[in-house]
Amino acid sequence: MLLLLATASMLWLTYAAVRGAVWPIGCTLVLAFFPFPSTVDTNLSLGPVSLHVFELALVPALIVAARLRVPRKVLVAAAVFAIGILLWAILGVAQGHGINAVILDTRRSFVLVAALLIGGTWIHPTVGAMLTRTLPPFLWISCATAIAGSLGIVDLAGRIRAASLDFNDTSAAVRLQIPPLYLAVAVLCGLVALFVVDRSVHGGVTRFGLPSIMIVVLGFSRNAILAIGVAVLFAILVSPRIQSVVRSIRLVSTASLSAAALTLLLFLLPASSATVWFEQQISSFNSRVLDGIRPGAIQADRSAQFRFQGENPYLKEAIAQSPVTGHGFGYPYRPAAVAGRTETDATVDLVYYAHNYYLWIWTKCGLLGGSVLLLTLLSPAIGAVRRRAVSTVGATAPLAGLMAASVVAPMPNGSPTSALVGALCGAGLALLSHSAKTHVDGETPEHPLRPARPALGRQRVESRSHATKFGGSRVGTQTKLGRAPAEPSVLSRNSSRSEPR
Incomplete structure (x- = not known):
């Protein structure tokens, strides 16, 4: 029944994509990151492979990308990686x-390639407008669902466990590692980077920031703090000015004071079930996330030590055996039963999987292949720093943050984080292409989702003549639905100021 429903849905999405709609991309976003209840089966078994429904939705989204013609840089990067x-x-x-x-x-790498191509449509006005309308309500609904899961109202799919470094701690809050977690992390990385480089977010804190903060807090992930911190440092590198450093300090100070004020407010309020729940979240966040980054806490963390002692030594040994060309994909780099774990189906799969993406890709592809693949993924971030392309930080800062977190959590190998990394890479390359084009043409870089405003006089006349020559009119500038292109995405708005070359 599920296979029949999925097939019918994919045919419908494909038909819409062929007919010119862009919302199949939004549907793919929702299917990939929505926190479904555990009773909803979102996986389809096709022989030895189990596919998530969002992976099927990538096909109509790719049709949209092909119709909109993504920039050449995006095509080259996707081809090289594939x-x-x-x-x-x-x-x-x-x-x-x-x-x-x-x-x-x-398989996750091919999902990444597909998402990279889809991310290249970021600069298209209709795609940007659709994402701007879709993302805020999606984040708020995901936030409400996560709160319901934390309260035990609904049982969510994902990794649900105690928010404590001690797995046997029953007094800790519920930790929700659910699909929207790293989407929320990426949104926060983009927002803080835009703030650091002095780009206004125009209500983004309320629409995007607040639900993302709540989702991240309920995820109790130290990787999220690492990613956001790297995004701030990346923004300073892209815009190396004293003002950027000052704004970073203001950001950290504001976050710290807000957390302190919330804690004080909860202390002053009368005891109730709501205040008890909030206090439990704050206490668990402090103990697992903030205190958990101390060296002593990491030494006592069984999960971290499994990465450092149960995986990394085997990866380094495998690298030493074939450092240049690697062992190829499918190579089992370690025995199944390690660090006291019994051999199960999950641990058998772990002989191929590793949490450190950089050591993993070096083991599989060697220095030769690993360098090519990593440089391809990081090329938007490298280009943004080299060219001081501040208008790209809405995509490149989250990419840098997630790739930094890949030292301990393999974002390009996860689900749905592989799609997120690919989409950010494609979006970053598309924004860089747009920025380069505006500089070559001698124009002031406008936001890539907003058509450039015509100047007075000669340019306006030329624009009218161009439209007349090709049989157009003012109506021709409207979208297919008869409306002018909507406002651009908040994550890279206000790029009208010239970027330093």
């Missing part, structure tokens, strides 16, 4: 690794 994955998959098969193991290692 060819690299294919070459080292062939190497894995040639070295005798099982086909199922090769598929397990590479």
Whole structure:
């Protein structure tokens, strides 16, 4: 029944994409990151592979991307990454690794490639307007659903556990590692980076920031703090001015004072079930996240020590055996039973999987392939820093933050984080392409989702003549629904000021 429903839905989305709609991209976003209840099965089994429904929705979204013609930089990056994955998959098969193991290692990478192409549509006005309308209500609904899950009202799909470094702690809050968590992290990375480079977010704190903060807090993830911190540092690198440093200090001070004020307010309010719940969240966040980044706490954290002692030594040993070309995808780099864990289906899969993405890609692809793949993923962030492209930080700062977190959590290998990383990479490359074009044409860089405003006099006459020449009129500037293009996405608005070359 689920397969029939999914097939019908994909056919409908494909038909809409072919007919010219852009909302299949929004549907893919919702399917990828919505916090579904655990009773809703969102996976389809096709032979040895289990597909999430959002992976099927990538097909109509790719049709939209093909119709809108993404920038050449995006196409080149997608081709390079896909060819690299294919070459080292062939190497894995040639070295005798099982086909199922090769598929397990590479499937998220192909999701990343598809999302990279889709992310290249960021600069198109209709896509930007659709995402601006879709993302705020989606984040608020996800926030409300996460709160309901924390209160035990609904049982959500994902990793639900105690928000404590001690797995047996029953007094801690509920930790929700659900699909919208890292989407919220990416949104916060974009917002703080825009603030640091002095780009106004125009109500983004209320529409995007508040629900994202709540989702991140309920996730109790130290990786989120790492990603946001790197996004702030990245924004300073893109805009290396004393004002950027001052605004970063203001941001940290405001966040600290707000947290202190909330704690004081809860202390002054009369005891109730709501205040008890809030106090539990704050206490667990302080103990697991803020105190959990201390070296002593990390030494006592079984999860962190499993990464450092149960994975990294085996990865380094495998790298030493073939440092240049790697072992190919599908290579089992360590035994199944490690660090006292019993051998189960999950641990059998862990012989291929690792939390440190950089050591993992080096093990599989060697220095040669790993360098190419990583440089492709990081090329938007590198380009933004080199060219001081402040109008791109809405995409490149979240990308830098998530890739920094990939030292301990493999974002390009996760689900749905692989799609998120790919989309941010494609969006960053598209924004860089737009920025380069505006500089070459001698124009002041406008926001990529807002058509450039015509100057007075000659340019306006030329614009009218151009429209007449091709049979157009003022009506021709409207969208297919008869409306002018909507306001651009808040995550990269206000780029009308010239960027330093």
